[in-house]
Amino acid sequence: MQEHETDHWVRTHEAPILPAPASEVGIQGWLWRNIFASMADYSSPGKAVNSVFMTIMTLFTAYALIWMIWTIFDFAVLSATFSDPEGLKREACFVNGGACWPFIQAKWYQFMYGFYPEENVWRVNLCFFILGAGIAWLVFGPSHKGKVAAFMLIGFPIIAFVLLNGMPIEEEGDLGHLFAGAWFPVLLAAVFFAGWWLANAGRFGDVGQAFAPAMLIATGVLGLFAFLPLVTGLIDVVLGTEVVETNKWGGLTVTLVVAIFGIVISLPVGMLLALGRRSNAPIIKYSSVIFIEVVRGIPLISVLFFASAMLPYFLEPGVDFNKLLRAIVGVILFASAYMAEVIRGGLQAIPKGQYEGGMSLGLSYWQQMRLIIMPQALTTVIPGIVNTFIGLFKDTTLVLIISIFDLLGVLLNTLKDPEWSTPTTAYTGYLTIAFIYFVFCFGMSRYSVYMERKLDRSHR
Amino acid sequence: MSSTTDSDVQPKGERTGLAALVFDSHARSLFFQAILALIIIGMIYLALQNAAANLAAQNKEFGFDFFDRPSDIQVLTTFGTWLVGYEAGESTVFDIFMVSIANTLIVSIVGIFFATIWGFLMGIFRLSSNFVLRSFATIYVELLRNIPLLLQIFFWAALLRLVAPSERGTYGTLVPGLFQFDVKGIYGPYPIVEPGFWMTIVAFLAACVGAWFYARQAKKKQDATGQPSPVFRVSLALIVLVPTVVYLITGRPITLEWPNFVTEGPVFRRGFELGIGSYIAPEFMALFLALFTYTAAFIAEIVRAGIQAVPKGQSEAAAALGLTDGQAMRKVILPQAFRVIVPPLTSQYLNLTKNSSLAAAIGYPELVAVFAGTILNQVGKAIEIIAIVILVYLTISLLTSAFMNWFNNRVALVER
Numbered sequence: 124m125q126e127h128e129t130d131h132w133v134r135t136h137e138a139p140i141l142p143a144p145a146s147e148v149g150i151q152g153w154l155w156r157n158i159f160a161s162m163a164d165y166s167s168p169g170k171a172v173n174s175v176f177m178t179i180m181t182l183f184t185a186y187a188l189i190w191m192i193w194t195i196f197d198f199a200v201l202s203a204t205f206s207d208p209e210g211l212k213r214e215a216c217f218v219n220g221g222a223c224w225p226f227i228q229a230k231w232y233q234f235m236y237g238f239y240p241e242e243n244v245w246r247v248n249l250c251f252f253i254l255g256a257g258i259a260w261l262v263f264g265p266s267h268k269g270k271v272a273a274f275m276l277i278g279f280p281i282i283a284f285v286l287l288n289g290m291p292i293e294e295e296g297d298l299g300h301l302f303a304g305a306w307f308p309v310l311l312a313a314v315f316f317a318g319w320w321l322a323n324a325g326r327f328g329d330v331g332q333a334f335a336p337a338m339l340i341a342t343g344v345l346g347l348f349a350f351l352p353l354v355t356g357l358i359d360v361v362l363g364t365e366v367v368e369t370n371k372w373g374g375l376t377v378t379l380v381v382a383i384f385g386i387v388i389s390l391p392v393g394m395l396l397a398l399g400r401r402s403n404a405p406i407i408k409y410s411s412v413i414f415i416e417v418v419r420g421i422p423l424i425s426v427l428f429f430a431s432a433m434l435p436y437f438l439e440p441g442v443d444f445n446k447l448l449r450a451i452v453g454v455i456l457f458a459s460a461y462m463a464e465v466i467r468g469g470l471q472a473i474p475k476g477q478y479e480g481g482m483s484l485g486l487s488y489w490q491q492m493r494l495i496i497m498p499q500a501l502t503t504v505i506p507g508i509v510n511t512f513i514g515l516f517k518d519t520t521l522v523l524i525i526s527i528f529d530l531l532g533v534l535l536n537t538l539k540d541p542e543w544s545t546p547t548t549a550y551t552g553y554l555t556i557a558f559i560y561f562v563f564c565f566g567m568s569r570y571s572v573y574m575e576r577k578l579d580r581s582h583r
Numbered sequence: 584m585s586s587t588t589d590s591d592v593q594p595k596g597e598r599t600g601l602a603a604l605v606f607d608s609h610a611r612s613l614f615f616q617a618i619l620a621l622i623i624i625g626m627i628y629l630a631l632q633n634a635a636a637n638l639a640a641q642n643k644e645f646g647f648d649f650f651d652r653p654s655d656i657q658v659l660t661t662f663g664t665w666l667v668g669y670e671a672g673e674s675t676v677f678d679i680f681m682v683s684i685a686n687t688l689i690v691s692i693v694g695i696f697f698a699t700i701w702g703f704l705m706g707i708f709r710l711s712s713n714f715v716l717r718s719f720a721t722i723y724v725e726l727l728r729n730i731p732l733l734l735q736i737f738f739w740a741a742l743l744r745l746v747a748p749s750e751r752g753t754y755g756t757l758v759p760g761l762f763q764f765d766v767k768g769i770y771g772p773y774p775i776v777e778p779g780f781w782m783t784i785v786a787f788l789a790a791c792v793g794a795w796f797y798a799r800q801a802k803k804k805q806d807a808t809g810q811p812s813p814v815f816r817v818s819l820a821l822i823v824l825v826p827t828v829v830y831l832i833t834g835r836p837i838t839l840e841w842p843n844f845v846t847e848g849p850v851f852r853r854g855f856e857l858g859i860g861s862y863i864a865p866e867f868m869a870l871f872l873a874l875f876t877y878t879a880a881f882i883a884e885i886v887r888a889g890i891q892a893v894p895k896g897q898s899e900a901a902a903a904l905g906l907t908d909g910q911a912m913r914k915v916i917l918p919q920a921f922r923v924i925v926p927p928l929t930s931q932y933l934n935l936t937k938n939s940s941l942a943a944a945i946g947y948p949e950l951v952a953v954f955a956g957t958i959l960n961q962v963g964k965a966i967e968i969i970a971i972v973i974l975v976y977l978t979i980s981l982l983t984s985a986f987m988n989w990f991n992n993r994v995a996l997v998e999r
Contacts (some may be wrong), residue, residue, distance in 0.1 A: 157714035169907070177713065184719045406616040410623060420980035421973050422937035428955045429973070432965040436637045437630035517731040524943055531734055546745075553738050557730045570668035 190569065198547075199554065200223055212542045222551040223543070230537045234555075237373010237528050246286045246367075247376050253279060254379070262570065280387050287380065288366060369447040373528035377447070381519040381529065385454040386512050392455065393462025398492065400467055412464070418460035421522050427453045431525040450522045458515045465507035469500030502578045509571030513564045530556055634966060652675040656957055658682060659864050660857070662689040676958060683953035684975060690867060690949065691936040691979075694874040698935060699928075700873060702882025709887045720883065724900045727880035733941050735877055740869035740945050747865070754855070763842065763855075769863040770842035770855045779836035786829035787822070792838065794818035848946045866947035866999065870939065878935045889924035890916065921994045929987035933980050940976075950975060 143146075146155055162178040165171040202221030209215070209230075216223035227234075236247055256273040261268055374378065399411030418426065430453035431446070440443075473496055481491035501508070523532030534552045537543070604610050638645060654676045658664055663685035667678050705931030708720035727735070747766040748755050762771040774785040794817070801812035831837070855862075893916050901911035943952040950972055959968050 422940040433969040520731040520733040
């Protein structure tokens with residue numbers, strides 16, 4: 124320690140914080156970091172080649188991007204025809220080279236409802252309204268989201284079906300007669316009484332207790348179906364709904380019907396298949412494996428062809444059930460297999476300790492699944508589940524191949540209308556329909572990202 | 584039947600008789616399996632019985648003899664008709680079956696090839712620090728993933744009709760001097776092989792084998808001495824130069840047949856003459872473009888997730904070892920990303936193959952369009968035909984899965 128104290132210089136005040144250089148902040152800095160930095164390194168031949176390559180790529184991509192946005196903007200807005208006050212139809216759209224929006228206005232009803240009778244269209248609108256309100260509640264609602272979700276998954280499809288189809292008891296409509304016989308309440312009462320007696324008589328003790336829940340569930344399910352005709356009967360009396368056969372349904376209505384029934388039913392079926400695939404019982408396991416792998420190995424079109432062309436051969440002669448229902452069954456079969464694989468992924472991600480913990484608490488298999496395993500597994504695979512939903516929503520377009528008029532099918536049908544045949548009609552239609560599908564699918568994917576963040580309870 | 588643990592825990596004592604059986608997990612499992620088996624067998628039995636009754640009622644017989652029938656269906660000229668040599672009226676239903684399978688396979692293979700390249704490019708773009716590339720890839724992926732494929736196929740078909748010159752007697756140029764197109768398709772030269780061409784093929788195969796041996800030697804040398812060899816350049820030179828030289832020495836045994844454009848005679852005869860030169864149908868192009876761009880959007884997301892799954896420490900370690908960015912990507916990042924990428928990539932390849940069945944909507948003659956459409960209408964044997972379609976797709980799926988599993992095992996992490 125030879126040096127003097129004065130040789131040391133100790134800063135006693137904090138240095139003033141200087142503003143960052145202009146090239147690092149603001150628009151300039153952003154532009155540098157995000158655009159030009161990758162093309163400005165010429166320190167070695169290799170890096171120079173890289174920079175030149177990046178420059179060319181950037182210019183080309185920017186040109187492509189601007190060109191595409193401009194083309195669409197020009198088509199949809201600048202050179203588009205917006206109104207057709209004189210009712211000229213196709214002539215009105217020949218003048219400008221762009222989109223023919225009057226065509227969309229004229230066909231909007233068909234896009235939404237297909238050939239649904241206009242005097243009954245309030246029923247479809249009511250369904251849309253309930254759906255919209257339910258979704259809005261799920262996204263923005265303050266509380267009771269679980270109950271609303273349960274209603275949207277179980278109650279809404281039933282209400283929607285009753286509203287859309289309308290099935291008064293006296294009419295032997297498409298599907299209504301299935302559950303409307305007089306035998307039904309009798310059977311229901313018998314099953315219910317048997318369940319109640321088994322649970323309470325005590326004579327069969329444990330055995331009774333083991334079977335009673337199954338009986339009660341069966342009663343509930345049967346009761347639901349018995350209840351439906353009552354509800355529809357009531358609606359019929361009060362509002363005078365009549366049956367609208369499914370071949371009159373069309374457009375977005377059919378798309379949403381297929382998608383919602385597909386989503387609502389494929390999720391539980393997929394769960395059962397996933398559990399079946401992980402079961403120790405060989406028959407259950409291999410029947411699940413075979414179902415899942417076969418369905419995943421073939422395209423949806425062949426499933427739909429199976430449902431429309433091959434299935435009638437395997438049914439009782441004379442039995443012919445609804446075309447739309449067959450398509451929905453096809454979509455459900457298809458989506459369930461994919462859902463099963465997604466959920467299996469979630470099940471595999473659950474640590475073994477969770478199963479063991481459940482067992483050590485004395486929970487039964489179904490209690491373990493319901494209370495411990497499934498909630499965690501489903502949360503883990505929310506992105507996969509929503510991706511399957513999005514896939515299912517897009518796949519609903521395939522029903523047009525077995526001549527059911529969904530949104531895309533209705534569009535193709537309206538494009539055949541000679542009164543509106545112009546060079547741009549098709550593109551206008553495609554753009555509109557693509558936008559509708561995009562809103563639904565993109566919305567679902569954003570919602571899944573939101574749910575994923577919200578439900579993420581991990582400590583990562 | 585009751586287990587010992589039960590009797591230890593239960594203060595009430597052992598369950599006996601029926602109760603013991605009901606609560607025995609093994610017995611329960613057997614019981615439910617028996618019920619399931621009964622239900623499945625019963626359903627199959629009922630279905631078969633109904634099928635027999637339905638067929639009898641319609642005076643139909645179960646059988647595959649329709650395969651031998653002559654087929655007079657006019658099919659679009661495609662890869663399949665060229666491969667099988669299909670002639671309407673002279674070929675059988677079995678020939679058209681082979682045509683449709685070949686068409687499904689060719690559009691799948693070409694689609695997979697381009698979807699992989701484009702998807703990897705878009706996936707890397709999405710992670711780029713360059714704003715323009717990143718936003719282009721993001722818009723591309725979000726847009727194409729969220730619009731139904733069928734709509735995209737219709738869109739491409741309509742777009743191709745729009746860009747192609749529709750008037751008779753005009754055509755556009757795709758690749759100057761090679762490929763022209765009009766509203767009916769793309770036309771190009773057709774190579775006619777002459778006798779001596781087998782030597783070029785042998786030379787090509789020999790060059791491939793040589794390149795393989797060279798790569799093996801180079802790897803041995805690098806393992807032993809650490810000296811790298813220019814494997815890529817030498818292999819490329821071998822594979823390109825050797826067949827070319829042999830081809831030239833043997834006197835260029837390929838002649839090109841150019842498409843013939845008719846400008847005279849009756850108007851409906853004008854345009855490219857059919858059957859001369861090579862030809863790509865617009866239906867194929869629409870399906871191919873839609874399939875590869877759509878699947879590429881999914882592959883891009885898979886690639887992005889794969890690259891993001893490699894910890895940052897890996898690229899830092901590579902940089903610390905003195906590897907360049909390219910080397911780090913090739914030798915450190917991508918091999919690890921591949922482990923994450925390959926399984927979902929497999930299912931995308933399978934999806935593309937299955938989605939090729941959507942061609943039924945625009946009339947490209949692949950398996951579903953021809954077999955479940957035209958042939959089903961003609962022959963009417965729904966059970967047999969749908970079953971065959973399902974079996975063919977299952978076979979393709981299983982083969983693709985087997986190949987990709989083999990590839991996956993190769994790139995999978997070998998843990999000590």
